[in-house]
Amino acid sequence: MTHEIQITEPVDLCLPDGRLNPAAVGWSRKPLHRANLRGWGRRKRWEYWGVVTPAHILGVVASDLDYAGVHSLYLLDRVSGKEIAVDATVPLARGAVLPDRSGSGRVAASGRGLRIEIDQTFDGTTVRAHSRRVEVDLTMPAVEDRDALGVVVGWSRKRFQYTVKDVGRPVHGTITVDGVEHVVPARGSYATLDHGRGKWPYRMTWNWAAGADADRAIQLGGKWTDGTGTTENAVFEDGRLHKIGADLRWEYDRADWLKPWRITGSGVDVTFEPFHERVARTNLGVLASETHQCFGRFSGWARTSDGHKLDLDGLTGWAEEARNRW
Numbered sequence: 013m014t015h016e017i018q019i020t021e022p023v024d025l026c027l028p029d030g031r032l033n034p035a036a037v038g039w040s041r042k043p044l045h046r047a048n049l050r051g052w053g054r055r056k057r058w059e060y061w062g063v064v065t066p067a068h069i070l071g072v073v074a075s076d077l078d079y080a081g082v083h084s085l086y087l088l089d090r091v092s093g094k095e096i097a098v099d100a101t102v103p104l105a106r107g108a109v110l111p112d113r114s115g116s117g118r119v120a121a122s123g124r125g126l127r128i129e130i131d132q133t134f135d136g137t138t139v140r141a142h143s144r145r146v147e148v149d150l151t152m153p154a155v156e157d158r159d160a161l162g163v164v165v166g167w168s169r170k171r172f173q174y175t176v177k178d179v180g181r182p183v184h185g186t187i188t189v190d191g192v193e194h195v196v197p198a199r200g201s202y203a204t205l206d207h208g209r210g211k212w213p214y215r216m217t218w219n220w221a222a223g224a225d226a227d228r229a230i231q232l233g234g235k236w237t238d239g240t241g242t243t244e245n246a247v248f249e250d251g252r253l254h255k256i257g258a259d260l261r262w263e264y265d266r267a268d269w270l271k272p273w274r275i276t277g278s279g280v281d282v283t284f285e286p287f288h289e290r291v292a293r294t295n296l297g298v299l300a301s302e303t304h305q306c307f308g309r310f311s312g313w314a315r316t317s318d319g320h321k322l323d324l325d326g327l328t329g330w331a332e333e334a335r336n337r338w
Contacts, residue, residue, distance in 0.1 A: 180224025
């Protein structure tokens with residue numbers, strides 16, 4: 013088990029010389045860190061919104077990886093199983109705008125016919141994306157007293173990552189595909205944010221799983237945090253975060269990604285059964301990645317802070333493995 017410090021006041025991620033601020037290491041229930049990153053070549057900044065609706069699964073990414081901006085729009089039709097994927101790689105991330113605080117400011121990215129605009133205010137977040145075949149116009153309203161998990165992971169004073177995982181946000185709006193508008197109903201639709209800011213090692217592999225419904229959510233990570241003394245593991249009940257301070261064991265078949273996954277450890281016993289696999293690859297020489305993101309349903313349980321087992325049966329979301337050289 014880890015012994016992580018809860019951050020309760022605003023704090024800078026970095027010291028004036030660009031190294032990790034020791035006072036920033038820990039976890040929080042809401043975004044409190046300012047990512048005052050300095051230097052070039054190892055900085056990684058991104059916003060990812062994943063949205064599950066009764067009819068679709070959507071992913072929107074705007075990123076600045078220093079060497080390049082890697083932006084994407086992904087849409088899965090849950091009935092037909094058909095995918096639409098639009099990827100844009102922009103040298104040196106020209107034109108990308110990513111603020112240093114989660115939940116505040118404007119995010120913008122564009123390239124190769126893809127345009128992404130994210131506006132973050134006290135009242136909530138709007139996500140708009142436009143490509144030749146798909147248009148997205150979504151609103152994720154803020155919910156008072158609802159928790160999100162913020163975590164700083166430090167591999168060293170020069171290599172570290174700040175992440176905010178806001179799982180199961182309410183969402184409504186429209187997704188238009190080939191001119192046909194699909195209403196995203198507030199009931200049965202959930203959005204998840206992955207806000208990332210940090211300075212990464214050149215090679216890294218991670219696991220991530222997230223799922224939600226109206227009053228429950230699960231957030232689990234692996235590999236990239238193992239051995240650091242910090243985890244990004246938590247369960248949410250009625251909007252309240254229960255931190256899980258343990259490295260977890262991930263079991264899955266890399267020869268058959270659609271076989272059930274098992275995620276277990278102190279306070280967690282989860283099975284994930286995929287119904288669809290998405291594969292995303294980038295190879296730009298110095299920068300390369302391969303992600304297998306499976307969409308599916310969770311079962312099992314996770315233990316809350318007061319000791320009871322929260323039933324996770326029926327949560328819909330994803331589990332993934334990402335291997336990066338960046």
